Amino acid sequence: MLNVLKIALRNLARFGRRTLLTSTLITLGIVSVLLFVAIAGSFKAMMIGQFTDAVLGHIEVHRKGYVASIDTLPLNLNMQPAMVARVEQALAKLEAVEAYSTRVKLGAMFSNFTETTSIRVNGVDPGKEVATTPLLPGRIVEGSKQGPVLKRGEILIPLLLARGMKVKVGDTIVLVATNRDGSVNGKTFTVRAVLESVSGPSGRDGYIHIEDARDLLRMKDAEVSEIAIRLKDPAQLDRVYAQLSKTLTGFAGKSGNAAMAGKGGGAGLEVHTWADLSPFASIARMIDLLTLFIKIMLVSIVLVSIMNVMVMAVYERIREIGTISAIGTPPRKILSLFLAEGLLLGAGGTALGTVIALALIYALNVWKITFDFGQQHGLVLTPTIRAADVAIIAVMVVIVALLASLQPAWKASRMDPVTALGHV
Amino acid sequence: MQLIRAEKLVKTYRAGEVDVPAVKGVDFSIDAKSFVAFVGPSGSGKSTLLNMIGCLDHPTSGRLSVLDTDVGGLNRRAAAEFRGLHIGFVFQEFNLIPVLTVYENIEYPLIMVQDWPAQKRRKQIMRLLESVDMLEQAHKRPDQISGGQKQRVAVARALATDPQLVLADEPTANLDHDTAYRIIELMKRMRDELGTTFVFSTHDPKIMGEAEIIFTLDDGRLHSSPGKAEVVHA
Ligand SMILES: Nc1ncnc2c1ncn2[C@@H]1O[C@H](COP(=O)(O)OP(=O)(O)OP(=O)(O)O)[C@@H](O)[C@H]1O
Ligand SMILES: [Mg+2]
Numbered sequence: 001m002l003n004v005l006k007i008a009l010r011n012l013a014r015f016g017r018r019t020l021l022t023s024t025l026i027t028l029g030i031v032s033v034l035l036f037v038a039i040a041g042s043f044k045a046m047m048i049g050q051f052t053d054a055v056l057g058h059i060e061v062h063r064k065g066y067v068a069s070i071d072t073l074p075l076n077l078n079m080q081p082a083m084v085a086r087v088e089q090a091l092a093k094l095e096a097v098e099a100y101s102t103r104v105k106l107g108a109m110f111s112n113f114t115e116t117t118s119i120r121v122n123g124v125d126p127g128k129e130v131a132t133t134p135l136l137p138g139r140i141v142e143g144s145k146q147g148p149v150l151k152r153g154e155i156l157i158p159l160l161l162a163r164g165m166k167v168k169v170g171d172t173i174v175l176v177a178t179n180r181d182g183s184v185n186g187k188t189f190t191v192r193a194v195l196e197s198v199s200g201p202s203g204r205d206g207y208i209h210i211e212d213a214r215d216l217l218r219m220k221d222a223e224v225s226e227i228a229i230r231l232k233d234p235a236q237l238d239r240v241y242a243q244l245s246k247t248l249t250g251f252a253g254k255s256g257n258a259a260m261a262g263k264g265g266g267a268g269l270e271v272h273t274w275a276d277l278s279p280f281a282s283i284a285r286m287i288d289l290l291t292l293f294i295k296i297m298l299v300s301i302v303l304v305s306i307m308n309v310m311v312m313a314v315y316e317r318i319r320e321i322g323t324i325s326a327i328g329t330p331p332r333k334i335l336s337l338f339l340a341e342g343l344l345l346g347a348g349g350t351a352l353g354t355v356i357a358l359a360l361i362y363a364l365n366v367w368k369i370t371f372d373f374g375q376q377h378g379l380v381l382t383p384t385i386r387a388a389d390v391a392i393i394a395v396m397v398v399i400v401a402l403l404a405s406l407q408p409a410w411k412a413s414r415m416d417p418v419t420a421l422g423h424v
Numbered sequence: 425m426q427l428i429r430a431e432k433l434v435k436t437y438r439a440g441e442v443d444v445p446a447v448k449g450v451d452f453s454i455d456a457k458s459f460v461a462f463v464g465p466s467g468s469g470k471s472t473l474l475n476m477i478g479c480l481d482h483p484t485s486g487r488l489s490v491l492d493t494d495v496g497g498l499n500r501r502a503a504a505e506f507r508g509l510h511i512g513f514v515f516q517e518f519n520l521i522p523v524l525t526v527y528e529n530i531e532y533p534l535i536m537v538q539d540w541p542a543q544k545r546r547k548q549i550m551r552l553l554e555s556v557d558m559l560e561q562a563h564k565r566p567d568q569i570s571g572g573q574k575q576r577v578a579v580a581r582a583l584a585t586d587p588q589l590v591l592a593d594e595p596t597a598n599l600d601h602d603t604a605y606r607i608i609e610l611m612k613r614m615r616d617e618l619g620t621t622f623v624f625s626t627h628d629p630k631i632m633g634e635a636e637i638i639f640t641l642d643d644g645r646l647h648s649s650p651g652k653a654e655v656v657h658a
Contacts, residue, residue, distance in 0.1 A: 003535050010523035323519040326480055327581075328508020328537040331501070418480050421515070 004333070008340035011313065022309050023349035026397065029298045030353025031360065033393060036294050038361045038383035040287045046379060047199075047280055048234075054135035055202045056274045057101070057228030058237055059244060061087050064270045066225065067277070070201075073105045073120060075180040078223040083269060087227055090247045096240045098232045099131035104213040105225040108177040110157075110206075112165045119161060121175065121206045123213020126150040132230045136195075136207075143169040143193025149207075154192035156207040162194040169193055175208070179217045187216045200278045237273055245271045295393070299400050302346060306404035310342050314408045321412050322420025331413040338409030339402060346401020350394050361385060427589060427621050428454040428477055433486035435472050446472040448644035449486065454623065454637070456588070459615050461635030462625040468641040470625035471593050477623065478511055478591045479503040491588060508537040512582030512620075514592035514611075518574040520566040520581070527553070527562040530580045538585050552580040555617070556610060572603035579610055583620065592624035596631055608634045 012019045052058050062070075066077040079087070084102065091097050104123035109116050122129075126149045130136055137149050141159060150156060155175070157167065167173060169191050176186040189208060197204045214222070231240055248269045275281035314321070325334060361383050369381040435447040447469045454460050462470045475481040476488055479495045480503075488496050491510055498506055507513075520529045530549045534540040540548070553559045556576040561569055569577070575595060582590045592611070596604030608631055611622050626632050640647040 007521075007523060014523050319517070319519065320521060323513075323515065324521070324532075324536070325504070326478070326507065326513050326515075327533055328504050328506075328511075330504055330508075330537075333536055418475055421519075 004336050004340050005344070007337060008344050011317075011341055012344060015313070018309060018312070019345065022305050023345055023352065025305050026302055026346060026349025026401075027353040027356065029301045030350055030393070030397060031357045033294055033298045034354065034357035034385060034390065035360060035383070037291055037389055037393070038357075038385040039364075039381065040291060041385065041389075042381060042383045044284050044287050046381070048274070048284065050135070050198055050379075051200050051278050051280060052133075052230075052234065052274050054133055054139060054198045055200060055205075056277055057132050058231045058234060058274055059229040059241055060272050060274075060277060061227040061229070061244070061248060062225070062270050062272070064268050067270060067272060073107045073225070075106065075217065075225075078104070078225050079227075079269070081222050084222070084224045084227070087248060087269070090244065091227075091229065094240060094243065096231050096233065096236045098230045099128065100227055100229040101125065101128040101132035102210065102224040103129075103226050103228065104210055104217070104219075104223065105205075106177055106213060106217060108175040108216070110161065110165065111174040111176065112167050112171065113174070115165055117161070117165060119157070119175070119206050120202070120204075121155075121208055121213065122202070123208050123210040124150070125210050129207070132228050134230075139195045139198065140193040141196045143191075150192060150209055152209045152212055153189060154209070155189035156193050156195050157191055158195050158197050158204040158206060160197060160204060161206070162191075167191055175216060177216050179219075183218070185216055185218055187212065200280060241271065241273050295396075298393075299396065302349075302397050302400045303404045306342050306345055306401050307408065309345065310338060310405040310408035313341060314338060314412045317412075318415070318420045321415050322417045322422075325415060325417040326421060334415075335409045335413035338412050339405050342401050342405025342409070343398065346398050346404075350397045350401075354390060354394055358385075358390070425456045426453045427456040427458075427491060428452075428623075429487075429489050431487040433473075433476065433488055434484045435469070435476060435481070436484045446644055447476075447483075450641075450644075450646045452639060452646060454621065456621055457615065457619045458621055459612055459634075459636040460621070460623045460639065461632045461637070462623070462639045462641055463627070463632045464641035466627070467643075469644045470641055472644075473641065474591050474593045474623065474625055477589075478513065479506050508533070508585070510587050510589060512585070512587040512590040514575070514578050514582050514590060514595045514624075516594040516597045518566070518571070518578050518598070520574055520577060522566055525563050525565055526558055526569065526577050529566070529577055530584050533581060533584045548584060548586075549580075552583060555614065556580045571599055572607065575599060575603075575607050576610060579607070579614065583614060583618065586618070587620065589621045589623065592622065594626060595624055596626060596628060601628075601630065604628060604631055605634070 063077045063079045063083065066074065069077070091100055101124055106121055106123065108119055108121055110119040130149055137145050140156075142162070155173065161167070171191045172188055173191060174186050174188050176184060178184050189212070195207075231237060248271055275284070321334060364381065364383050370378045371381060372379065430450055430452050432449045432451060433447060434445070434449050437444040437446055450473070462473060464470055472481070476483050477490060479490070479498055483496045487494065493506065495503070495506065521532060524532060527549060530552055531545060534545045534548065553562055556579055558573060558576055558580065561573060566574055566577070590611070595611075596607055599607060611624070612634065614620060615622050624635075632638055
């Protein structure tokens, strides 16, 4: 075995330039794929983190039908206290849940006493909200990030609104809302802080205290529009989603089938993951698809280049093959000689490519590349790649290298010695 | 003891639609430890005959036994195994493996064809290197030595596994007269030392004179009787 490798290695060295070119190609392929996987993966994770940690949480529970008409923030589709209690009971039993926040969502008129515009507002319990969407305090661009994020009588307003209405921190404004019965009510608030907008749904909503929201809407019961849930480990999303769907809707279908969920249990609730609620989910899927395509391209490059080299190698050495075959080298040893050559070529390129890619990924983390996405600026890219991903890609390339040498190696091992010896 | 025996041996190639008779029914036998040459003009069937003896090609008809084995009936794998066990080859173009040193070329059949333990291997290679006077060049690559030296290494490689028979198709055709003569002398000396049977083919009258038994082939047929002949070919 060692001798087979030794001979293979010497033959690769003998055609040094060709070996160098081919392994460079494989190295470049590996570097591009690993870099792409690391950068795209961390971009995806970061964007998902932005959505889940700033606004949406990982999972949201609504009354059935709410999400379908979420644009109008319908007040008649709020969850009644009994429903809320059921959800809270279910959540208490789930080990994987880190925190949850009950919200009252409403549309209102926002007035600075000279001008009026519309605003969407989340009534929240500040403590629970920050526990569920920990990036919220970080979004404060005017006003103090310290201290309680919100007290009764205070409002957090989005940056665009603050600019448009020329409202500053500490100003008094009025919210006017129509309640479920159609009567109108108004309430003054002090601007506690201005929030940076984030991309995605509810990224430009204001925040008030949940009790203020209920007062404004003259709610008699402690109704809730949505319950946002944060998980300890986002990787548990699918499992927790299934469990929660089962308990709350009697239907443990896959994410996205939530529309059907209510029909089974008839509990009148619906459960969604962040991916169901955010348009970014489709971008994330695109990224996954792109990654797949790039991997397919890598495999093709490796396949074609190694096959090409091995076909050449066999062709050039026909007489040599005839010689070793004539003196009695068993066909399987001839096969292994050429397989070893393809394998070494693939493995060498892969090893070098992996080292370079990991070094580059490390360097990218040291240099701190920043980028802008939508309203957000200066997001820091921290490319990371899982050891399993590296291993899978490397093993894949090495296997493809072997497969690519299989046909030429097979041909070499089946060669008729007399014909091969007569070859010039 | 008869090492090789051929009866009514025929080889007919098929080139497209036409049959090309290369060996047209020959009978001969070769004793163990002999030093034999097949001579004859180009196209007379020397290579064809040697290939059949070497189990590289199948006879079309007739019987051919080598070492009491009917080699006509061997399949591909069995033929390869038989060659690896019993036959050494020396080629016209030397055919050393270019990426291996002189030492490693002689070692090759001991590793890749047979499986000799390292100690025994080393002893055998050193002995052969000394016999063919290539000790000094042991660590050179084939492209760093002369044609005659290459053929000496090739003889050593052919003898590495202690075969009973060494076949050499025109082993001297690529060498000048003096060198050719010395290669034949070397083979004869190895025959004397080891008792290996050598069968070679040649055009060269001076070389064929070194053989103890000469078979003359003409258009696929053998001249009636072999001899220690002054057969010089036109
Ligand atoms: N593979 C083949 N297909 C068809 N005909 C062949 C083949 N090999 C040899 N022949 C023919 O068989 C005959 C004998 O060829 P062979 O090579 O045995 O002669 P040779 O005595 O070795 O000649 P040389 O001295 O030129 O090497 C020739 O007529 C040749 O053309
Ligand atoms: Mg010939």
